[in-house]
Amino acid sequence: MSGVYEGRAWVFGDHVSTDQILPGAYLDRPMEEVGTYAMAGLDPTFRSRVQPGDIVVAGVNFGCGSSREAAVMALKQAGVAAVVARSFGRIFFRNAINNGFPAAIVADTRAIRAGDRLRLDIPSRALVHLRTGETTPLLNLTGTSLEILEAGGIVPFTLRRLGAAR
Amino acid sequence: MTAMTLTEKIIARAAGRDAVRPGDEVWAAVDLAAMHDSSGPRRIAGILEQFGGRLWDPQKIVLAIDHFAPAANQRHAEIVKLTRDWARARALPQFFDSVGVMHNLLLEEGLAHPGTLVVGADSHTVTAGAAGALAVGVGATELATVLVTGQIWLRVPPTVRIHFEGPLPDYLTARDMAMEVLRRLRADFAIYKAVEFTGPAVEGLELDERAVLANQAIEMGAKNGIVPPSGAVLERLGPAARAQGRPLAGDESAAYDDEHRIAMASVVPLVAVPPNVDNVVPVTALAGLELDRVYIGSCVGGKAADLRAAARVLRGRQARVPLQITPATRRVVEEALRDGTLETLLASGAIVQAPGCGACAGLHSGLLGPRERCLGTVTRNFPGRMGDPSAELYLASPLTAAASAVTGRITDPREFL
Numbered sequence: 056m057s058g059v060y061e062g063r064a065w066v067f068g069d070h071v072s073t074d075q076i077l078p079g080a081y082l083d084r085p086m087e088e089v090g091t092y093a094m095a096g097l098d099p100t101f102r103s104r105v106q107p108g109d110i111v112v113a114g115v116n117f118g119c120g121s122s123r124e125a126a127v128m129a130l131k132q133a134g135v136a137a138v139v140a141r142s143f144g145r146i147f148f149r150n151a152i153n154n155g156f157p158a159a160i161v162a163d164t165r166a167i168r169a170g171d172r173l174r175l176d177i178p179s180r181a182l183v184h185l186r187t188g189e190t191t192p193l194l195n196l197t198g199t200s201l202e203i204l205e206a207g208g209i210v211p212f213t214l215r216r217l218g219a220a221r
Numbered sequence: 222m223t224a225m226t227l228t229e230k231i232i233a234r235a236a237g238r239d240a241v242r243p244g245d246e247v248w249a250a251v252d253l254a255a256m257h258d259s260s261g262p263r264r265i266a267g268i269l270e271q272f273g274g275r276l277w278d279p280q281k282i283v284l285a286i287d288h289f290a291p292a293a294n295q296r297h298a299e300i301v302k303l304t305r306d307w308a309r310a311r312a313l314p315q316f317f318d319s320v321g322v323m324h325n326l327l328l329e330e331g332l333a334h335p336g337t338l339v340v341g342a343d344s345h346t347v348t349a350g351a352a353g354a355l356a357v358g359v360g361a362t363e364l365a366t367v368l369v370t371g372q373i374w375l376r377v378p379p380t381v382r383i384h385f386e387g388p389l390p391d392y393l394t395a396r397d398m399a400m401e402v403l404r405r406l407r408a409d410f411a412i413y414k415a416v417e418f419t420g421p422a423v424e425g426l427e428l429d430e431r432a433v434l435a436n437q438a439i440e441m442g443a444k445n446g447i448v449p450p451s452g453a454v455l456e457r458l459g460p461a462a463r464a465q466g467r468p469l470a471g472d473e474s475a476a477y478d479d480e481h482r483i484a485m486a487s488v489v490p491l492v493a494v495p496p497n498v499d500n501v502v503p504v505t506a507l508a509g510l511e512l513d514r515v516y517i518g519s520c521v522g523g524k525a526a527d528l529r530a531a532a533r534v535l536r537g538r539q540a541r542v543p544l545q546i547t548p549a550t551r552r553v554v555e556e557a558l559r560d561g562t563l564e565t566l567l568a569s570g571a572i573v574q575a576p577g578c579g580a581c582a583g584l585h586s587g588l589l590g591p592r593e594r595c596l597g598t599v600t601r602n603f604p605g606r607m608g609d610p611s612a613e614l615y616l617a618s619p620l621t622a623a624a625s626a627v628t629g630r631i632t633d634p635r636e637f638l
């Protein structure tokens with residue numbers, strides 16, 4: 056099942072910034088603790104209600120703004136399995152991939168409702184909306200970014216790359 | 222030979238290729254890697270250990286303590302101390318300890334050179350595009366791998382050109398130019414793209430003002446913002462910076478993804494209304510809205526040019542609401558002291574704080590309380606950015622900020638110029 060994620064959707068809108076995903080007030084915390092504050096700037100109840108394996112769904116420009124990697128780590132630590140959006144803030148996307156956290160782009164997410172079950176199938180390059188049965192192709196996760204994601208992040212990827220060069 | 226934009230030329234050079242095209246993926250050699258106390262040693266020390274702790278080239282690494290200084294509490298103080306100890310243990314040659322914001326230091330100290338590839342662990346690393354560098358932001362973990370290998374993978378972005386026609390009127394600053402772009406094209410028009418700023422209004426800008434355009438490219442979603450160096454700025458960047466055949470301009474016939482022309486005569490002083498940077502309206506649409514306070518600071522709005530602009534409005538006038546100023550760097554304070562700007566600001570009742578990020582990232586030095594309404598020259602107005610999520614943070618030029626401080630309400634600077 057590697058690269059396949061099935062879970063319940065949490066739906067957010069456009070332009071969700073990393074200031075909302077992990078507010079500056081928690082930037083001074085150790086990285087291991089940031090999961091406690093996931094989405095604190097947007098939905099303070101998120102953290103207590105999110106289930107391991109859930110999938111965050113958003114509109115355009117998800118993760119815009121600050122480069123804080125803690126935004127990705129907060130979602131990951133809270134148990135979120137993947138993020139699906141119409142587009143990402145570029146640095147958030149790289150941070151996600153660099154930490155082995157899938158961030159998939161599809162053309163439209165507007166038919167997805169909170170609580171819908173989704174299957175993100177990276178090997179098949181598809182997002183399956185299990186409520187409607189609709190399948191949407193993934194528009195990213197190719198080339199180097201896919202290699203880094205499959206390696207589990209930029210650190211294992213770079214260790215391997217350096218090993219190969221040696 | 223393939224015609225290339227400036228961004229494409231810089232990537233081709235860094236990748237050791239004759240030419241690249243948008244969409245190509247390359248491994249590129251980094252010329253300068255920068256980080257700060259928030260994204261730096263506290264986040265990367267453990268990762269570097271996994272690689273044996275060796276740095277690729279300490280001469281090409283910049284570290285600045287800017288986010289958590291002056292420390293507001295023990296947690297901040299520990300981060301500052303950890304950062305300083307890490308830099309000292311490695312005798313890092315380019316270490317800036319609580320003297321200003323990393324992005325401004327890269328330009329001020331002449332560390333970001335035209336035609337080079339700069340990578341920094343902060344989204345506003347794009348600011349160094351003001352010097353004609355290709356400057357991109359990354360997260361801390363990726364920066365750690367750059368510190369080990371000196372390399373980064375890049376997908377060559379398509380370039381969008383924004384051409385500003387006509388001279389810049391004296392009631393506008395580069396911040397209004399950037400906000401006009403956001404107003405017309407919105408905050409996601411440049412996702413995964415490069416934005417190149419050209420035209421007569423740009424050529425006339427000093428480095429500080431070019432930095433505003435490059436800085437705000439990230440709010441347009443861009444991978445990088447770049448201003449081809451020209452005129453006095455090119456002179457200032459110096460002969461050393463122009464060495465080694467580094468590209469300074471794109472080819473005349475280069476293909477742009479898109480081009481937009483903006484006539485400066487059609488632009489008015491603007492304000493970005495919370496909660497988004499592209500929620501931009503003319504200042505006249507909000508004129509009279511009462512403010513609790515005014516904040517001038519950050520890497521985009523706390524430079525010497527910003528303080529001088531504010532002083533133009535504040536000369537001989539008094540601020541009616543608290544006016545807090547956080548200079549971007551220590552040198553900004555020195556310059557403001559030398560040319561009389563500081564005296565004017567202080568005489569108006571402004572409070573001048575320690576240089577650095579100040580309240581911009583919501584960490585210390587004047588956070589906003591619930592429903593507090595502030596107009597600031599900072600980078601972003603996202604909910605909770607500078608304090609409580611219910612606070613209202615309006616963004617504007619330093620001229621508009623100063624005019625608004627004088628009346629205590631959002632005010633068109635043309636009333637005072």
Ligand code: SF4
Pocket residue numbers: 287288322324343345518519520521577578579581582600
């Ligand atoms: S001044 Fe603000 S935007 Fe600039 S680097 Fe500091 S926190 Fe970030």
